[in-house]
Amino acid sequence: MRREEETATEADRRAHAAAARALRAASEAARADYRVRRAAQRAAQRAVMLRGLEETLFGSRMPDPASLIVAAGWTRDSMNRFCLRCGTTLVPFEDRRGGCSACRGRALSYAALVRLGRYAPPLSQWVPAIKRRAWSRMADALGCELGAQVRDACTADLMELPQAVAFIPTHPLRRLLRGIDHSERLARSVALELGVPCVRALRARLALRQTGGGRGHRIERGGRFVATRAARGLRGKTVLLVDDVRTTGSTLAEAASLLRASGVCRVTAACAAATDPPGRHGERRAP
Numbered sequence: 183m184r185r186e187e188e189t190a191t192e193a194d195r196r197a198h199a200a201a202a203r204a205l206r207a208a209s210e211a212a213r214a215d216y217r218v219r220r221a222a223q224r225a226a227q228r229a230v231m232l233r234g235l236e237e238t239l240f241g242s243r244m245p246d247p248a249s250l251i252v253a254a255g256w257t258r259d260s261m262n263r264f265c266l267r268c269g270t271t272l273v274p275f276e277d278r279r280g281g282c283s284a285c286r287g288r289a290l291s292y293a294a295l296v297r298l299g300r301y302a303p304p305l306s307q308w309v310p311a312i313k314r315r316a317w318s319r320m321a322d323a324l325g326c327e328l329g330a331q332v333r334d335a336c337t338a339d340l341m342e343l344p345q346a347v348a349f350i351p352t353h354p355l356r357r358l359l360r361g362i363d364h365s366e367r368l369a370r371s372v373a374l375e376l377g378v379p380c381v382r383a384l385r386a387r388l389a390l391r392q393t394g395g396g397r398g399h400r401i402e403r404g405g406r407f408v409a410t411r412a413a414r415g416l417r418g419k420t421v422l423l424v425d426d427v428r429t430t431g432s433t434l435a436e437a438a439s440l441l442r443a444s445g446v447c448r449v450t451a452a453c454a455a456a457t458d459p460p461g462r463h464g465e466r467r468a469p
């Protein structure tokens with residue numbers, strides 16, 4: 183009898199201990215869940231605060247891009263308006279097999295290039311204002327358009343669908359002074375539109391101002407970027423390289439070569455605006 187009682191007590195004790203353990207585990211899980219939700223909440227609050235601060239400091243006086251685009255009656259270029267190899271404006275009835283007359287026979291380090299339009303008003307006013315006036319909302323709007331342009335090119339089989347998006351980086355010091363990394367902002371919007379990750383694959387070295395030199399000067403200068411650790415994750419992939427303006431193409435070429443040297447299988451490019459080379463109609467130099 184006594185032994186039976188002892189066994190019953192022992193069983194009770196075990197059941198009690200098991201219940202206590204389950205309760206502890208459940209409360210621990212609830213605490214962890216709360217911590218995760220709280221961290222996400224704080225990150226969202228920080229993002230809202232930073233965005234507000236950014237808009238107050240830099241972009242508060244800039245007009246709303248969507249209404250501006252509508253008011254200007256601007257639309258992105260159709261695919262037969264420009265050369266899909268180098269981004270130059272095509273002249274009517276120009277033969278585009280193997281590229282346009284500006285790039286045919288030239289080796290390019292990127293497989294294809296898509297643009298929104300020629301470097302002319304209104305793009306020549308909007309695109310520089312993204313970096314000069316930290317107009318982040320314009321970067322978002324044009325990035326969205328550029329993403330759609332890339333998707334259209336991929337759908338028409340004119341370009342390979344990218345698996346990731348990279349961008350021409352701004353040096354941290356310059357970014358701090360400007361309040362924006364314009365190409366990154368543009369690229370993040372493109373990546374969002376395409377549903378692929380945006381990777382900081384390159385880092386900028388501090389260089390002298392680009393506007394000082396002429397065309398040849400720009401081509402001669404090298405070593406402006408360094409591949410980051412994140413570039414290793416792009417090995418064997420097709421990467422879309424985003425920049426705001428393509429002038430001579432030397433910046434894109436250098437960055438694309440570096441990406442390929444770090445193992446990227448194929449590099450394609452996308453820019454908001456492209457300058458036409460001298461001799462073509464309506465050319466205008468980027469700032």
Ligand SMILES: [Zn+2]
Nearest residue numbers: 265268282285
């Ligand atoms: Zn071309």
